[in-house]
Amino acid sequence: MDSATVLIVSVGTLVLGFTGFAVYTAFGPPGKQLSDPFEDHED
Template identity: 75%
Template sequence: MDSATVLSISLGAILVAVTGFAVYTSFGPPSKQLSDPFEDHED
């Protein structure tokens, strides 16, 4: 394969992996450990 094709596929795979990890962290089981800084400090 052409090196540009390999690079494009690699960058696309990395982008999908990072996006999937961000969605899992935001909405999956680890989201229970996240804190909301606006709820922590009442005015």
């Protein structure tokens, strides 16, 4: 494989991994502990 192909695959894997982790944190079980600041301070 070319070194450019390895670099592109590595960066793509990191981006997909980070995106998956962010979605899991926001909508998965850890997301239950998050609070919505707009709901906390209703007028």
